[in-house]
Amino acid sequence: MRKILALFVILTLLASALPAMTQDTVELRIRWYNDGNEGEVLRDLLDRFEADNPDISVEIDTVPYSAILENLPLDLAAGEGPDMARVTDLGGLAQYYLDMTPYLSDPAYWEENFGPFLNWKRVPGDDSSIPGFMTQLTITGPFINRTLFEQAGVEVPSDMSDSVTWEEWAAASVAVAEALEIPYPMAMDRSGHRFAGPAISMGAMYFDDMGHPTVMDEGFRNMAETFVNWHLDGTMHPEMWPLSEGYANAYEEFANAELAFYMAGSWAVGQFSEAIGDAFDWQAVPNPCGPGGCTGLPGGAALVGIVTTEHPEEVARVMEYLTSQDVLGEFGARTLFIQAHAGLSESGIDWNTDLQLAKDALSVFVGQVGTLTQTAFDLQAYIYNRNVFNATRDRLTQALVGELTLDEAIERIQDDVDTALAEVSG
Amino acid sequence: MRLIDILDRITRPLLLLLVMSVDRILTLIQGRVGIDKMGYFFVLPNLLIFGIFVLFPMLLNLYYAMTGGTKLFPADRPFVGLDNFATLFDCDDFLSPNSCQEDLFWRGIFNTIQFVVLQVSAIVLFSLLTALALNRRIIARGFFRSVFFYPVLLSPVVVALIWKWVLQYEGVLNAIVELFGGESMRWLLDTNWAMFWVVFVSVWALMGFYTLILLAGLQSIPPELYEASSIDGANTWQDFRFVTMPLLMPTMFVVLVLSLIRAVQMFDHIFVLTGGGPGTRTQLMVQYIYTTGFSNQIQLFGLSAAASMVLGVSLLILTLLQLRLGNQSSLA
Incomplete structure (x- = not known):
């Protein structure tokens, strides 16, 4: 009986000591969304980190992308954010980011390798904080279904010229659709961000002389008019913009070979590699040209530390691990995401795919960096750019279905932008 | 002895204790406020829930409706009176x-x-x-x-x-x-x-x-x-x-x-x-x-x-x- 009693006391003491032992492990939470397989890859990389750092455990809370856009800002404003988050509204949420500089062992590494992109995640006036890193650098741009062009006997315009216009692509896509009776010649993601590249190419300035956002110029109007007309004459996917709320894409239609030309961006390469593989020849082509250039829009997603975290040092340790050249290189290679890291740009990434189509597409997007215009960079760096993008998306949609004339729609975009900005400054 | 009987033996005194305690509290309250006002006491729990989860958010919403800016917390938001309503009803032709x-x-x-x-x-x-x-x-x-x-x-x-x-x-x-x-x-x-x-x-x-x-x-x-x-x-x-x-x-x-x-x-x-x-x-x-x-x-x-x-x-x-x-x- 005494032995049993002694054993009981020992077990009780051990049990009570256990929480104290596990208390040494700091749990960090990442709010994350997925475009493709990056959640899986991150988990794998973090498992290795946890094995080497038993005092830190990292939980990934995967949420829909809409929750990153709509719920995360409210949580951050209420001071109830996670320790880290993957965001795309880079500048808009900058006030909530943790400046990791004091906790990093080598801040110079970050400046050296992520320098130009750190500004995207800083509030205006701040030129020194280190809030996080880009998990992917994206560039908007079109994909074509080359197999459909070949089957239809239509020449691929970019094979014949380095500066193909939007009109030339539209004409070729319509010819493909008519020849093969596919439902949609062209589609563009339902997003003001996606629309912005073509608009800048057509001459849209997006900012006035005072640096205030504006859409009241000929270039923007020209692209908007072309875009509306393409919906009216059946060139564009007729339902995607009018019949959606918020962001919508045409991945499915493109993967099902129902679409000749699709304006999306570099982040779709991973998706298409998995969904299409080599079932047909899909190809990224250079951004079409206009009087303002041949530009897409840069962008991307970033993993940032959140200022309300109780464990800034541990957050910085996780970030340092994830941004080390080897780990980030592996992340990029396995996710097929272009990386905004100077060292990796120099060394190149050995994409983890046997699919030549994916490698070629990534090369096209990487090659597009040089064609991006200053306006495109400025618009991406503008912290309230989503305000402009969303107003563009919603008001142009009204013009597409005849609720507003094109001029009314453009005026409304400007009104919406101005009203919201007045509230910010008010 | 059946399980139900065992449970009955355990729970009966507990329930009795509970009823007696509640009875004592209610008698005490009734003695202080009078039998006419006991109705208020009985609806109080429901009113509290209604107040916290319905009335308070409604009042908070009303306050938000009279504030501007983009801050989340009411204290950080500037009071603008009926401006938001004026904006909503600003029409040339309704x-x-x-x-x-x-x-x-x-x-x-x-x-x-x-x-x-x-x-x-x-x-x-x-x-x-x-x-x-x-x-x-x-x-x-x-x-x-x-x-x-x-x-x-x-x-x-x-x-x-x-x-x-x-x-x-x-x-x-x-x-x-x-x-x-x-x-x-x-x-x-x-x-x-x-x-x-x-x-x-x-x-x-x-x-x-x-x-x-x-x-x-x-x-x-x-x-x-x-x-x-x-x-x-x-x-x-x-x-x-x-x-x-x-x-x-x-x-x-x-x-x-x-x-x-x-x-x-x-x-x-x-x-x-x-x-x-x-x-x-x-x-x-x-x-x-x-x-x-x-x-x-x-x-x-x-x-x-x-x-x-x-x-x-x-x-x-x-x-x-x-x-x-x-x-x-x-x-x-």
């Missing part, structure tokens, strides 16, 4: 949304009015017809009752997705249309058809619930009344007109009030089915409130709260009006 500063708010109002009128009428009519049919002695009555109630059990997202697949260009409906020699249509892209389908889908999804209420109302009508009217030589229509309808009227008002409130608050089905489109053709007030307050990068909580106050007050007036009409008809 019948033309394009002439209003907040055109989307007015589009939401007009769409909501149209949706409510069509949907509530359809729900009341079809629920009544279905309830009358299901109240008769028909074959497989239980099965049909389940069939009509089944959509109520489905998540609104599931309902909307199912119908989206049915209504899409390459969907089931167009397959049927083509089978009969017709031409495929983009049902949800046509501005007129879109509102029809939004109403249709919501009626399909919700009418089972109201049918059930009306069925209960029909079954509470004493059969003797029908026997008496039959002896008086009444036909089926006269039975319905002079027996069923007057006695079913209180239940009908319940259905009317509930369906009206639900219709004004409608969001989920439409959001998934059409996203408020094409354009803003099926965007109702609730979606405007949501978009303005939450889905934009610069979140205008004040304007959104003001719009929700307008919606709430409209709903209150409509409900009071209905109740008054209901009282008048029952007095008559």
Whole structure:
């Protein structure tokens, strides 16, 4: 009986000591969304980190992308954010980011390798904080279904010229659709961000002389008019913009070979590699040209530390691990995401795919960096750019279905932008 | 000894202790406040819950409606009085949304009015017809009752997705249309058809619930009344007109009030089915409130709260009006 009693006391003491032992492990939470397989890859990389750092455990809370856009800002404003988050509204949420500089062992590494992109995640006036890193650098741009062009006997315009216009692509896509009776010649993601590249190419300035956002110029109007007309004459996917709320894409239609030309961006390469593989020849082509250039829009997603975290040092340790050249290189290679890291740009990434189509597409997007215009960079760096993008998306949609004339729609975009900005400054 | 007896032995003294304690507390309170005021004490828990979860948020919403800026916490927001309401009602011509500063708010109002009128009428009519049919002695009555109630059990997202697949260009409906020699249509892209389908889908999804209420109302009508009217030589229509309808009227008002409130608050089905489109053709007030307050990068909580106050007050007036009409008809 005494032995049993002694054993009981020992077990009780051990049990009570256990929480104290596990208390040494700091749990960090990442709010994350997925475009493709990056959640899986991150988990794998973090498992290795946890094995080497038993005092830190990292939980990934995967949420829909809409929750990153709509719920995360409210949580951050209420001071109830996670320790880290993957965001795309880079500048808009900058006030909530943790400046990791004091906790990093080598801040110079970050400046050296992520320098130009750190500004995207800083509030205006701040030129020194280190809030996080880009998990992917994206560039908007079109994909074509080359197999459909070949089957239809239509020449691929970019094979014949380095500066193909939007009109030339539209004409070729319509010819493909008519020849093969596919439902949609062209589609563009339902997003003001996606629309912005073509608009800048057509001459849209997006900012006035005072640096205030504006859409009241000929270039923007020209692209908007072309875009509306393409919906009216059946060139564009007729339902995607009018019949959606918020962001919508045409991945499915493109993967099902129902679409000749699709304006999306570099982040779709991973998706298409998995969904299409080599079932047909899909190809990224250079951004079409206009009087303002041949530009897409840069962008991307970033993993940032959140200022309300109780464990800034541990957050910085996780970030340092994830941004080390080897780990980030592996992340990029396995996710097929272009990386905004100077060292990796120099060394190149050995994409983890046997699919030549994916490698070629990534090369096209990487090659597009040089064609991006200053306006495109400025618009991406503008912290309230989503305000402009969303107003563009919603008001142009009204013009597409005849609720507003094109001029009314453009005026409304400007009104919406101005009203919201007045509230910010008010 | 059986388990129930053991449990009884354990719980009985505990319960007795609890009852005696409560009794003692209540006696004490009654001694202090008097028996007349004990009613307040009994409703206090419910009032507290109502106050915390309904009244307080309402007052907070009212406060938000009178503030501007983009900050989340009330203390950080500048007081702007009725400016947000003035913005909402700034119109050259109230019948033309394009002439209003907040055109989307007015589009939401007009769409909501149209949706409510069509949907509530359809729900009341079809629920009544279905309830009358299901109240008769028909074959497989239980099965049909389940069939009509089944959509109520489905998540609104599931309902909307199912119908989206049915209504899409390459969907089931167009397959049927083509089978009969017709031409495929983009049902949800046509501005007129879109509102029809939004109403249709919501009626399909919700009418089972109201049918059930009306069925209960029909079954509470004493059969003797029908026997008496039959002896008086009444036909089926006269039975319905002079027996069923007057006695079913209180239940009908319940259905009317509930369906009206639900219709004004409608969001989920439409959001998934059409996203408020094409354009803003099926965007109702609730979606405007949501978009303005939450889905934009610069979140205008004040304007959104003001719009929700307008919606709430409209709903209150409509409900009071209905109740008054209901009282008048029952007095008559």
